[in-house]
Amino acid sequence: MNDKTLMNHAADNIRILAASMVEKANSGHPGGAMGGADFINVLFSEFLVYDPEDPTWTGRDRFFLDPGHMSPMLYAALALQGKFTIDELMQFRQWGSPTPGHPELDVKRGIENSSGPLGQGHALAAGAAVAEKFLEARLGHTMMQHKVYAYISDGGIEEEISQGVGRIAGTLGLNNLIMFYDANEIQLSTEYAEVSSEDTEAKYKAWNWNVIKINGNDPDAIREALTIANQEDSKPTLIIGKTVMGKGALQNDGSSYERNVKTHGAPLGGDAYRNTINNLGGNPDNPFIVFDDVKELYANRKKQLKEIVVIRKQAEAAWAAANPDKAAMMKEWFSGKAPQVDWSKLEEPKAGSATRVASAACLKVLAQQVPNMICASADLSNSDKTDGFLKETHSMKHGDFSGAFFQAGVSELTMADMCIGMMLHGGVITAMGTFFVFSDYMKPAIRLAALMGTPVKFIWSHDAFRVGEDGPTHEPVEQEAQIRLMEKLKNHKGLDSVRVFRPADAKETTVCWQMAMENMSTPTALIFSRQGINPLPEGTNYEEARKGAYIVANSDEDFDVVLLASGSEVSTLVEGSNKLKQDGIKVRIVSVPSEGLFRNQSKEYQESILPTDAKKFGMTAGLPVTLEGLVGANGKVFGLESFGFSAPYKVLDEKLGYTGENVYNQVKQLLAE
Secondary structure: OOOHHHHHHHHHHHHHHHHHHHHHHOOOOHHHHHHHHHHHHHHHHHHOOOOOOOOOOOOOOEEEEOOHHHHHHHHHHHHHHOOOOHHHHHOOOOOOOOOOOOOOOEHHHOEOOOOOOOOHHHHHHHHHHHHHHHHHHHHOOOOOOOOEEEEEEHHHHHOOHHHHHHHHHHHHOOOOEEEEEEEOOEOOOOEHHHOOOOOHHHHHHHOOOEEEEEEOOOHHHHHHHHHHHHHOOOOOEEEEEEOOOOOOOEOOOOOEOOOOHHHOOOOOOHHHHHHHHHHOOOOOOOOOOOOHHHHHHHHHHHHHHHHHHHHHHHHHHHHHHHOHHHHHHHHHHOOOOOOOOOHHHOOOOOOOOEHHHHHHHHHHHHHHHOOOEEEEEOOOOOOOOOHHHHOOOOEOEOOEOOOOEEEOOOOHHHHHHHHHHHHHHOOOEEEEEEEHHHHHHHHHHHHHHHHHOOOOEEEEEOOOHHHHHHOHHHOOOOHHHHHHHHHHOEOOOOOEOOEEEOOOOHHHHHHHHHHHHHOOOOOEEEEOOOOEOOOOOOOOOHHHHHHOOEEOOOOOOOOOEEEEEOOOHHHHHHHHHHHHHHOOOOEEEEEOOOHHHHHOOOHHHHHHHOOOOOOEEEEOOOOOHHHHHHHOOOEEEEOOOOOOOOOOHHHHHHHHOOOHHHHHHHHHHHHHO
16 A cells, blocks of 8 residues: 555645646646546556556556546656556657647557547446456456446536446446546536535436445545545446546645636646645646656556466466467457458348348348347337347346347447447447447547547448338438438548438448458448348349449449439439430439549549439439539439428339429420530
């Protein structure tokens, strides 16, 4: 046990570094970082198990920060571990610096998740805890015995996603999840009491959590709480730490600056900064210093960790020798490579099936052949057809993680973030389903997955107004345009931030699922129909879908007009083309399951499919803007420019103009212009 005076000194060192980073940048959030320094110091110097020489070791504990604005605390603490230099701390929030304003995923630096949007960080942690349990059920305790630590703030507790995380983690009994709630009761513009009067302890206890309340600035109390949490065998643990926002801060006149809203989101500034650094035992003229005794504290921890890791890795080596098949399997799972799938085993659905049904057939193959895959649904598995996966396994339950289906309940955002967290943990591949219109609930998670390049698979069924009788609340119109914007947005590696597929029929669905499973660099979105779709003409080369857009069979070589669409509208174009051909009009039909993938092809290929000077007609069940970029000025797009209506989908097709007859009329009009 480390001396309390030393632990307080180390926490003050973190406070000095954090406040100084913000001060130098003239931007940031010092108060929370100063209040949380005691917890992260105890965790990092006494509890967190990791390999100082191998930061990606699969057996390491994971630490997930939820309030990303407290990055100065994390960077400072990681600097004590040796994962950041003092010079890098001094470049906080500057161009090209590895210390951005909110942490960005960098496992080698000790950062397990990008964080900032409050609430999502601890959902990622809960997902990682599920992944660890899932893998332990398959590989055993020797290989999977680590803990997942999460750090959450008042704002994260307020965000609605905390409800989903609390409910699911408690229901599943994730005793490997230990969360510290930094209850400083100060927010950016108000005090916490102005916006909440809930009993957080009672709430989490009702969710089946182990709850411990402590003084969050007392290292002895933190140590005791973490010790108890590590011994918990059936529940996740919430440590409610009452902390002091801006701990140790003094104002310009030397009076206390603690518990002040102003310290949350702005540099301390001027004499307040100098007084604070002096008060904490630092030198305001040279604040970027690690104290000698603090260096020794972390050097000693490094020695301890090396001893712990040697023992653990010896046990892992013995396990691998005794279980060579499992060891090879585990190595493959954590490799980040796409799994090998024998798609010849696919039982193709009957012609004219809905693409959600075709997706279910693909999921059946994946459930049978990809043993580290987890599929989830937001209480819609029998409708979004993720039950194709579920029928080959069973749901995870408290005390039994032998199943591979994650029942999230009605909580799309929580489900998405937890599935992302599972993949951040490593060793698993995740997919999750809901109705396309409810992708709106998931947008923050989609964006975070895109930023981090986490290759989760989003499964969205009921893709258009053809949901029919359910009416406009359930009919996606603007959703495809929204997600296809993410095809146009590049991540920092220059890749499409999200790969989006909306297949035209059952066979194209298979190719899209193959590409989704091969994509281990970015998230993939798969958009499926509720209703049956006529198959594309015989002879269509579906492998061409791998180029994002391709020419459908029975197209004319020398054409007068190009008809293009994605999803079920492609078959509507085929129907209309038959009428046009009767009038002697020659037609090329193009299926565009992925504009983003198409845009990544050579200019020559793009021109060969959609010639610039060709007349083009696009049809989409969404907003016209979905296809306008492909159609260009030399054509027109027929789309839906209002919300949907409640009626049987075939009636809606007629009323809204999604018929071969209207395609015929629209194209005739275009050619006459």
